[in-house]
Amino acid sequence: MTSSDATIATFTGADGLQLVADEWNRPSAADNGDPARPSVLMLHGGGQNRWSWKKTGQVLASRGLHVVALDSRGHGDSDRSPDARYSIDALSADAERVLDQIGRPTVLIGASMGGLTGIQAARDAGPHKVTRLVLVDVVPRYEKDGSARIRDFMFSHVHGFDSLDDAADAVAAYLPHRTRPQNPEGLKKNLRHRNGRWYWHWDPAFLTAPHDDPFLRVEQLEQAAVELTIPILLIRGKLSDVVSEEAVADFLNKVPGAEFVELTGAGHTAAGDDNDAFSDAVVSFVLRP
Structure with missing residues (x-):
């Protein structure tokens, strides 16, 4: 498949913001949802956009799945928040609105910022809406030095x-x-x-506006993950400086039902670093009975 197979879709997020997405295989109005063939909602990391998911979106769509790759508020072609609300709470509220508009059982796939958003959105939306969760190189207790390197890169080229x-x-x-x-x-x-x-193509206020620091929400996000009863897959890039081996062990100890896959040649941007291995892991997890 090619990127032209995706159509541009718009959703209404929290605060009335318009959120833009690439969408593959939009279901018909008569489709009530087969739990074995869920929709997939993909949430990118901070400073990225829906294009990060292009290849994996195509792979999932080629398996007949309905796929939505969303531009988060302030990123890509989605609206910027007029009051610079880019907290995990705001992003999670957007994701929940999109889940309601999809209206089918959905697998959430979230990278970095999108993964933290996915943890909270999955917990708040409930297992009848979010059936599985994929975390891409992120856990609540991620490494401050790795996170700071990302922010330094973004700040230095603003x-x-x-x-x-x-x-x-x-x-x-x-x-x-x-x-x-x-x-x-x-x-x-x-x-x-x-x-x-x-x-x-992201709002500079995403970096400069006051908003909640995920480091101050570690316990809340961990508790949200612990409360999830759905299957969870954690994918780490072995070269990552954002998620350490110790952090993975800690997460798997606290969320013992979670599965873990490590991509040898990938770093924090795991989906782009080794997309074939990443997509294989995601497809296997999403389509497993």
Whole structure:
């Protein structure tokens, strides 16, 4: 399948914000939902957008699943919050609104920020709405140094780039385990050109506005995870500096029903670092009876 097989969909989030998504295999109005063929809602990490899920979305859609890859508020083509509300609570409220509009049993897949959002949304929505949860390189007790490196990268380029090549060089320095693409045109999915410069397509207020720090919510997010009764899959990139081996062991001890997969050649951006292995793990988990 190709990206053209996806259609652009819009959903209404909390606060009346319009949220944009790529959608594959939209179900008919007569489809009441087969628990064995759930919908899939994919939530990206901070500073990313729905394009992060393109390949995995295509793979899941090729298996006949209804798939929604969402631009979170303030990211991609979704509305920016006029009062800079980008807390986990606000993101979770958006996800719950989207789940209501999907109206079918749904698997949540969340990377980093999207994973923390998924934990809370799955707990609050309940198992009749969220049937499974995939956490992509995130647990409530993630590493402060790794998180700080992400924020430093985002802050250091908030004023944009002179060219796509400059942006590609910055990404290559940030992700040294990835091969730098010779053609930087693919970055146009994550950048917008205005006033002669290229800017990341997310609201700078996402970094600068006061909002709750997930580090201050560790216990609440852990408790939400413990309360989940649905199957959970944790996927870690072995090269990650955001989720440590100790943090994985701690999470699996507290949520003993969770499954774990480690991708050897991947870092924090696991889905993009080794998409074939990532997609295989996700498809196996989502389609398991």
